[in-house]
């Protein structure tokens with residue numbers, strides 16, 4: 127297949143039809159990759175009645191925005207999305223495809239790799255040019271080692287870790303050329319059927335997009351301790367995170383789990399309370415800009431990655447921390 131030599135960003139839309147910040151981070155990453163490859167950056171939107179989102183997307187410095195607008199793409203369906211994506215690739219002929227690491231891309235990317243007969247790099251955090259070849263960098267062995275991979279096949283297919291790049295900035299004038307792609311979709315021979323989609327109601331800031339995360343571990347001791355974690359998170363307008371044991375013990379929601387088998391986060395501030403710092407936990411939060419650890423054991427592993435540490439019991443440190451924060455934010459008791 128002759129390639130158009132562009133980087134194609136898969137732009138995902140949220141349940142409200144808005145562009146996911148993760149996809150705008152991919153636009154930034156895509157620009158860096160395109161600079162190394164000496165090519166342009168295009169976007170691809172799949173969905174139904176997506177005119178408004180496409181109009182918005184044209185403000186983010188992409189050269190072209192390809193749009194597949196079809197009623198059968200209203201709710202994400204693996205086979206429909208893959209078929210539509212492949213047909214769009216026949217028009218666009220990208221050299222590389224970038225997708226944000228999301229539930230959708232984790233499902234879609236391997237299907238595309240198989241159908242396009244190309245290699246896939248997941249959880250990528252950056253690119254390097256080595257002797258004329260692009261190397262895709264990703265953390266391995268619970269983030270203890272950074273590995274660089276070169277792909278021998280095109281298009282390069284890559285999922286990008288969230289919050290590695292800043293989201294692309296909106297520009298005043300829409301600059302992208304919008305190209306509608308007609309696709310043929312048939313739902314009569316589907317192997318899976320989406321019966322229903324139920325959106326869970328979420329309270330407070332989301333773990334993956336929050337700038338501040340307050341995380342609790344087994345050392346927090348129970349539900350009562352987690353109430354203090356939640357109070358501090360709310361005070362800082364941050365999200366509640368957790369290591370795996372509190373999730374297994376039912377003190378925290380599975381959605382709050384940070385780590386190798388949980389969410390990978392990179393907020394500006396990550397406060398770890400009663401967390402020992404096992405490699406499987408560090409794997410999910412080491413990208414945080416500033417790490418604060420509160421742990422009663424001064425030799426705990428978490429202090430090796432922390433920028434600031436308090437060696438003490440959370441029962442003593444957290445109430446004092448909360449009170450101090452309230453004073454700073456002007457919400458404390460005036461004496």
Ligand SMILES: Cc1cc2nc3c(=O)[nH]c(=O)nc-3n(C[C@H](O)[C@H](O)[C@H](O)COP(=O)(O)OP(=O)(O)OC[C@H]3O[C@@H](n4cnc5c(N)ncnc54)[C@H](O)[C@@H]3O)c2cc1C
Nearest residue numbers: 343344345369370385386387388400401402407422439440
């Ligand atoms: C395949 C696999 C995948 C995994 N994936 C994940 C994952 O995604 N995320 C994850 O987190 N873990 C994961 N784990 C589990 C991981 O190995 C650790 O067991 C886990 O991270 C430990 O959680 P913790 O630090 O909360 O608990 P612990 O290791 O029990 O540490 C508790 C800490 O609290 C401190 N403490 C105790 N009391 C207090 C107190 N009163 N005040 C202050 N500090 C106190 C202790 O000093 C200790 O450091 C995974 C494991 C496997 C095998």
